[in-house]
Amino acid sequence: MPELPEVETIVRELKSYLPGRKIKNVTVLWDKTFLNLSPVKIEDQSVQSLGRRGKYILIYLERSVLIVHLRMTGQLLFQQKGSGVIRADHLRVAFNFQDGSALLFNDVRKFGRIYHLQNADEKLQKVGIDAVDPTLTASGFYRMLQSSKMNIKAFLLSQRFVAGMGNIYVDESLFRSKIHPASVSDKIKRSAAKRLFDEMQAVLSFAIEHMGSTISDYRDANGKVGNAQNFFYVYQQQGTPCVTCGNPIKKIKHAGRGTHFCETCQKLYV
DNA sequence: CCATGTACCTGAAGGC
């Protein structure tokens, strides 16, 4: 489910809720979700700060860190003390704070993971630079493309070069920059690479402003749906006319994923 | 190095 804009929305909200709250205990209802790999105990530690790298949520405690990945259907919900009980029909892990509030991990498909670690670095070794990191530039992005012979869809989905893009925002960014998803990364011209970089930034910041996209399961930390799904040009728009040329948007299987694009507007670089 | 398939899970939707 969630890609960079959805994860960013959750992190921004949690920044206003979690710092300073002290963990009383942790309830684990599905063992595989919570990997407790730190020798330091989690009880009695306070949340210090929040961070994000790609789709990973980082919750820094005093002596260790929690790394959360929502995968397809994970939700991180903040349960205020005393207010109505937040909906969590598939609760897997609950972090209960001493003041009576709680952070709930709800996840229908059980793919989501929470790692309790000494240090975040080990887990993030193979994750590329965050897609909205201000130090990432169009020319830096072009250099990364030059280093790879993967098709551009797989390149963007891999998280190895740039982290945070998923199936929705890859398809939207490729459409808006007029690049065919099967294009070979190191064959993409400098000007097209610049276009792709700029459209990635535009697509992601627009989605963040609209609190992410809800297809089915995504909810923010308050349990609310996003709004960016109302503005897709190609994702799940197969059959509808392309906004540029009017030909129907196509859906194919590519890089193992449903892939939406316009075959007349998007140029194939090979 | 790269592409493809499978596994991990549940539930919704569509075909018959």
Add this chain to the structure above:
DNA sequence: TGCCTTCAGGTACATG
């Protein structure tokens, strides 16, 4: 009303 298949915002791992 079933029953069966396919598909889903992701990633890790095995195999050519």
